[in-house]
Amino acid sequence: MKPIYSRIVATGGYLPERILSNRDLEQMVETSDAWIFARTGIRSRHIAAPGEKTVDMAEAAARQALADAGLNAADLDLIIVATTTPDQIFPSTACLLQARLGNRGAPAFDIQAVCTGFIYALATADRFIRSGGARHALVVGVESMSHIVDWTDRGTCILFGDGAGAVVLSAGDQPGIISTHIHADGAYADLLQVPGGETRIAMQGNAVFRVAVRTLGEIVQETLAANALTPAEIDWLVPHQANIRIIEATADKLGLPMERVVTTVEHHGNTSAASVPLALDEAARRGCFQPRQRLLLEAFGGGFTWGSALLRWG
Structure with missing residues (x-):
C-alpha cells in the first residue's frame, strides 16, 4: 500500500481595506515612523472595518483558496481555523465558516496557539490526511488583532494588524x-x-x-x-x-x-x-x-x- 501524503494545492488571502500607517499612529500615541520602522520593520498595517468580523475575513480567504484549487465546499473533508480572536466564544469560527461556505458534515474546529496557530493547524490537517481521515482540508489563519490591542500602549499597538490567509491541502502519493x-x-x-x-x-x-x-x-x-x-x-x-x-x-x-x-x-x-x-x-x-x-x-x-x-x- 502506497503511503499517503498531503500537499498544498492552493492558497488564498484577504486584507481589510483600511490601512493604518505609522504616520497615523503618530497622531494617536507618542511615537514616530522612524522609531517604529527601525525597531520592527513595520510601515503600515491593515485594520478591519467597523462591523467586519473575523469570520468575514476567513470566508474571503477561504473562497479564494477553494476557487484556486478548483474545489467546491462540499469537497472538503476537514475545516480548521487558527485564531485567537474569534467573534464569539462558541460556535467556533470554523463552524461559522463552514456554514458560510455551505459545507455540511465535515469536522470543523478552531485551534488557538496564537501566532503559531497556523503551523499547529497545518500539522493537524497533515496528520488527518496521512492517516486517511481526510482527502481535502481547508486550513485558515485569521485574526482581528485590532480588537484586543490597547491603542494607548505604544509598545504593542504599533505591532499588530488584521487579515486572513488560507490553504487547501489535498492527498497525494508524492510528498508535499x-x-x-x-x-x-x-x-x-x-x-x-x-x-x-x-x-x-x-x-x-x-x-x-x-x-x-x-x-x-x-x-x-x-x-x-x-x-x-x-x-x-x-x-x-x-x-x-x-x-x-x-x-x-x-x-x-x-x-x-x-x-x-x-x-x-x-x-x-x-x-x-x-x-x-x-x-x-x-x-x-x-x-x-x-x-x-x-x-x-x-x-x-x-x-x-x-x-x-x-x-x-x-
Missing part, C-alpha cells in the same frame, strides 16, 4: 508536507498574554524577543536534522511576520540571503495566526516559488508556542 514540528512551554505565559477578564494584550517585549530568537533557531535546527538536510538545501524561508529583526536572525542561522526570505511585515504588521499563510499566498501570487522547491515555514507565539513545517511546493 515533508514534516511538521510543534512545541509549547507554558512557563512563559506571563511574558505575552491577554489576562483573564481583560481584552488587551500585555507583553514584555525584550524578553519575548530573546526567547523567540532562541526557540526559532532551535526549531530550524530540529527541522533540518529530522530530514538530514543542510541549510543550503532550503530554497525559501516563510517566517511569522512579527519583527524584521527576528526574521533576519532566523535567516542568518540558516545562512539564507534575505532575497530568499518572504517578508510582508512592512505592510502587514503582525497578523498573528494569519501572518504565515498571508505571506505564503502573497509570495505564491508573485511567482516566487518554483515546483518542488523546499519551503520552511516557522512561527513563534504566546503560550509560548513555536513550530515549523517543511514542504515541497506544488
Whole structure:
C-alpha cells in the first residue's frame, strides 16, 4: 500500500481595506515612523472595518483558496481555523465558516496557539490526511488583532494588524508536507498574554524577543536534522511576520540571503495566526516559488508556542 501524503494545492488571502500607517499612529500615541520602522520593520498595517468580523475575513480567504484549487465546499473533508480572536466564544469560527461556505458534515474546529496557530493547524490537517481521515482540508489563519490591542500602549499597538490567509491541502502519493514540528512551554505565559477578564494584550517585549530568537533557531535546527538536510538545501524561508529583526536572525542561522526570505511585515504588521499563510499566498501570487522547491515555514507565539513545517511546493 502506497503511503499517503498531503500537499498544498492552493492558497488564498484577504486584507481589510483600511490601512493604518505609522504616520497615523503618530497622531494617536507618542511615537514616530522612524522609531517604529527601525525597531520592527513595520510601515503600515491593515485594520478591519467597523462591523467586519473575523469570520468575514476567513470566508474571503477561504473562497479564494477553494476557487484556486478548483474545489467546491462540499469537497472538503476537514475545516480548521487558527485564531485567537474569534467573534464569539462558541460556535467556533470554523463552524461559522463552514456554514458560510455551505459545507455540511465535515469536522470543523478552531485551534488557538496564537501566532503559531497556523503551523499547529497545518500539522493537524497533515496528520488527518496521512492517516486517511481526510482527502481535502481547508486550513485558515485569521485574526482581528485590532480588537484586543490597547491603542494607548505604544509598545504593542504599533505591532499588530488584521487579515486572513488560507490553504487547501489535498492527498497525494508524492510528498508535499515533508514534516511538521510543534512545541509549547507554558512557563512563559506571563511574558505575552491577554489576562483573564481583560481584552488587551500585555507583553514584555525584550524578553519575548530573546526567547523567540532562541526557540526559532532551535526549531530550524530540529527541522533540518529530522530530514538530514543542510541549510543550503532550503530554497525559501516563510517566517511569522512579527519583527524584521527576528526574521533576519532566523535567516542568518540558516545562512539564507534575505532575497530568499518572504517578508510582508512592512505592510502587514503582525497578523498573528494569519501572518504565515498571508505571506505564503502573497509570495505564491508573485511567482516566487518554483515546483518542488523546499519551503520552511516557522512561527513563534504566546503560550509560548513555536513550530515549523517543511514542504515541497506544488
